[in-house]
Amino acid sequence: MVQLLEACKTVLRANLTLFSSLAQRNFGRMVEQQADRTMELSEWEERWQENKIGFHQLEVNRMLQVNYDLVVNGRSGVRFFFPLCGKAVDMKWLADLGHSVVGVEISETAIKQFFQENNMTYSEEPVPSLPGARLFQNSEKNISLYQSDLFSFSSSVAGQFGAIWDRGSLVAINPKDRERYAALIISLMAADCRYLLDTLLYNPSLYKGPPFFVPDEQVHGLFGSSCNVELLQSVDALTDRQRAWGLDSLTENVHLITPKAPN
DSSP states (O other): OHHHHHHHHHHHHHHHHHHHHHHHHHHHHHHHTTTTOOOOHHHHHHHHHTTOOTTOOSSOOHHHHHHHHHHHTTOSSOEEEEETOTTOHHHHHHHHTTOEEEEEESOHHHHHHHHHHTTOOEEEEEOTTSTTOEEEEETTSSEEEEESOGGGOOHHHHOOEEEEEEESSTTTSOGGGHHHHHHHHHHTEEEEEEEEEEEEEOOTTTOOOSSOOOOHHHHHHHHTTTEEEEEEEEEEOOOHHHHHTTOSOOEEEEEEEEEOOOO
16 A cells, blocks of 8 residues: 555656656747747837827736735835836835936936826936936936836945836846846845836737737746746736737736845
């Protein structure tokens, strides 16, 4: 009987290993379908100038609101980083709650619209450490937006952050740049940073992106070696907008990523 149980365990372990291997290969093939898809920075600027910004949300993101307490974690005056911030209304919402916000965005149009639409006065100045970049700040200086290529930005420009809200950034960058992106984000995380990451799951053979398909397995592959990765929510996010892209399903996942304690 003992031998039979051990034999069953061995078969089960083998099947689980096989299933995991097949799943990894399947997700790998799905990711490969968008691997060569690229968007130039000029294309994003054109979208803003032509107001082709269906990705912009008029209301504070529900996922941020639901998980706000987990991200703040009892802290006050947290420094939030917004990669590819656009003109997200989430930035003002967090600033109104007493936090400070630093964002990076390639489009000057998006940055100026953010301040104008929120009736904020702002200053504009060059950034000596980022040739060609501009810094836009509101008069209270609790919202600082850098007009820059994200990959030119670093902790030497604005330090590290206690929180990161990534809705529409990892899913927007070119898939070939994801490892470089993850390395940048990790370098911007303070020891107590809590990084809220929003990703999308769909059939990439039906839509070329952006936003791009980012499986959970890749999230773990990008961040798991130096960070803890926890799936907080997984919701059906399919709307008529995505149906118009040709999709028949869309899942939105939200992850909480935190630096692992040093050994």
